[in-house]
Amino acid sequence: MNIGRVTTMAVAISAVISLSLMLRASRHQRSVVLVLLFGAWVLSPFAGLVWAHLSSKQWLPFARAVLYGLTLAVVFTCPVIYADVAFGRTTLKMGFVFLVVPFVCLLIIGLLVCTGLLSSRKASRVVDGSR
Secondary structure, three states: OOOHHHHHHHHHHHHHHHHHHHHHHHHOOOOOOHHHHHHHHHHHHHHHHHHHHEEEEEEEEHHHHHHHHHHHHHHHHHHHHHHHHHOOOOOHHHHHHHHHHHHHHHHHHHHHHHHHHHHHHHHHHHHHHHO
């Protein structure tokens, strides 16, 4: 099986689990708009990972390997953190967790994408012989 397909399936499954846990945690929330906004925010790191994988075709192998490692970290870590909140096993505020975890994930994904793009440009310039 292709690693891209496995990665995409893992990201999709983790996104569904994370959204389900967010909905469980927000089951007493009366504002539908707030739940929709939080849902989009919780799903945004997974969309960012898919976008990063689609744009990583020209990256150096090391940068792609780091992306796969980051994908594994997000796919397994986010649902665990969200489960702790949804099932009341943490003293952290629910809103705080569902705001900060996606933000940190997106920040790391963004830094990795910038690094991957810069490394691919440098590599292409070296291959072309120009500086």
